[in-house]
Amino acid sequence: MGAFRYSALMSAALLPLTLAEPFRIAHGTSTTRTVLRVARDGRAAEAPFVPYYGEDPAETLAAIQRGTPLAELSRTARLAYDLLEHDLATTAAGRSLGDYAMARLGQPSDLTPAGCRSLGIPENLEIFSERVATLARQFSVLKLKLGSGDLGLDLAIVSVARLAAPEAALLIDVNGGWDLTEAPLMIWKLMDYRPALIEQPLHHSLGLEAWRDLRSEMPEGAPPIFADESAQTATDLAGLAGYADGVNVKLLKCGSFDGAIEMIAGARGLGLGVLLGCMIESSLGITAAAHLAPWADWIDLDGHFYLAHDDYDGITYAPDGSLVMPGRPGIGAVLR
Ligand SMILES: [Mg+2]
Known part of the structure; x- marks a missing residue:
């Protein structure tokens, strides 16, 4: 620039x-x-x-x-x-940053994806169930963190969430918590609960060979499998194409806004789905990433909700869970 x-x-x-x-x-x-x-x-x-x-x-x-x-x-x-x-x-x-992205990625083809809320690995499934039911009243997409180290608990988390939110699209994020013998079995068992996608079932350190092996053992009708930790930047995409169905794009992984644009364009070019993610950060960081939402299939932009005190005002979610951009130039978030 x-x-x-x-x-x-x-x-x-x-x-x-x-x-x-x-x-x-x-x-x-x-x-x-x-x-x-x-x-x-x-x-x-x-x-x-x-x-x-x-x-x-x-x-x-x-x-x-x-x-x-x-x-x-x-x-x-x-x-x-x-x-x-x-x-x-x-x-x-x-x-805005979104205008800047538009000049590079072109007019987005579809509506901006619905907002999503994530739930960490729960301590108490009863409280978790209530939390899921409450969030599902506003959000049609919920992300569940698995990889607890206890496969029974992982299954229970999804089962409880599905009962509490019968209509929600469930994004399952394992954060690399399963090994190559566990992952195909778990994916098969989770199919009963109709997950919309499963993210990073295998630890990224297992490399591309593990992705290839997982693909060969995938049950028929399995949900799409997305790579997160295994896909850091656009350069990781070509190797994953054919084994993964999509990737999680985050600003931090790419290290720059242009890097994230490049990763989205690269994923699209390879026929990979795009989940736009974030880290735990304030509304200043989350709002910067949200400018790329129109070019994603799914968004997971709720890192600011984990904070006891968020000192910036930026994106909001409407009562129907849709993402509302601040409508200001630049990143568009302002100090409260
Ligand atoms: Mg993830």
Whole structure:
């Protein structure tokens, strides 16, 4: 883009985020997260740190303060500055990040996907059932985290959710929690509950061979299988095509807004479905990603709902669960 120059003198700060309640997935349980906030000329952007990516917030900030070249900074830092650059440039042009994406991805063919709410691995299935039923009144798409380490609990989670939300589209996210003997069996058993898709059933460290083996053992009529941790950027797509049916695209994985655009375009070109995801971050980060929603088949943009205090106003969800963009230039989120 234009005249943007990253400078260590731009304001950069770590912002600890407290979660409203512990969030458990196959990778572990979080009670806090951290985002990097960067700002210039009254505009701000952020990118999240994710514990399982191994990027250290304090080291990242120290590297910024030392004036480390942008290309050598952590992925979180590169994304934060990239989003700030896009926010400044699009705002100056009176346009939104979505307008910028439109110029590259073209007019979206379908309606923006319905909003989705995610549920971490529950402690108590009765409370979980009530939570599912409540969320299903607004949201027609629910994402369930499995990979608890207990296959019986994984099945119970889906069974309870299906009973509590008979009509909902259920996105199942295993976060790599099953091995190659468990995954085909679990996918077969879960078919009773009509999942709309199953995300990352196998640990990404098992590589493409495991995806190939899983595909060969897939039961007939199985739901689409999406890759998340196995698909970090557009360069991972060609290898997965034929084994996976779709990919989860996240800004942080790509490290830039253009990288996410490239991954969406690449997935489309290979006939792969697109789930647009996020991390646990404030509305500032979530709203940046949401500008890509019209080009996704599914969206999972609810990371800000986990926060005890979200200091930005950005996307909202209408009473029918549809995504409402803020309608402002740039990222379009504003400090509360
Ligand atoms: Mg996932």
